[in-house]
Amino acid sequence: MALALAEARAAMARDEVPVGAVVLDACGAVLAQAGNGVEAGHDASAHAELLAMREAARLHGDARLTGCTVVVTLEPCPMCAAAMVHFRVARVIFGAYDSKSGGVEHGPRIFEQPRCLHRPEVVGGVGERESAALLKEFFRKRR
């Protein structure tokens, strides 16, 4: 989570919404890490965890991240949660809960859908305070 938070801080320095993510393999080694890149890439899908999963899979040479863990500072949105199903990640550890735009513990609760083909293990609220503080600071400055 420290690495994911560092990516979130780096994203904030680039004027991106401060969210960071890391993908770990089954042994806990870092496969990829990324910060939110929506503004820089003019890509509304460039959320930190999606970028990190894509990079990890590319390096891995396999579209499936079997056994891997995604660590991300914010509860994944429905797009990213559904992508985690496609990438078959084993575990998701996230920081701040997102009652407005989250898709794991809120909204469509993607992994709890009856037709969901793969359900990663979920641990929420890890490093919640720091993750949420970064987001608050970012949106306070923007207003």
Added chain:
Amino acid sequence: MALALAEARAAMARDEVPVGAVVLDACGAVLAQAGNGVEAGHDASAHAELLAMREAARLHGDARLTGCTVVVTLEPCPMCAAAMVHFRVARVIFGAYDSKSGGVEHGPRIFEQPRCLHRPEVVGGVGERESAALLKEFFRKRR
């Protein structure tokens, strides 16, 4: 839809699940088109409509595809439907319905979620027969 179907056929020729997509601007001009690229890119998120939206937004220089239409041969999955919300697409026209993995008319019905921030207009079943036939042929050959 003819262009999207051509992309789907090209995807099938590359041994990808045959789904194709096109992004049109508000005047109906083609901004981007893509076929499914999951296998080639080792990227489980490389669904045709997500690739086409990312490319259209990149060319457009804006993460929002305001006023744009996405035409895709298969009902978008929850990931792609949620991405359409992030990209703020105005309209989605899709071919075959997907009762197993669809996320627009099935499963989490992303655009009908109470917290959904943007609801594209949806027209399903356009070119349904051809789109579904391609998918059937692909999966029949695979078995």
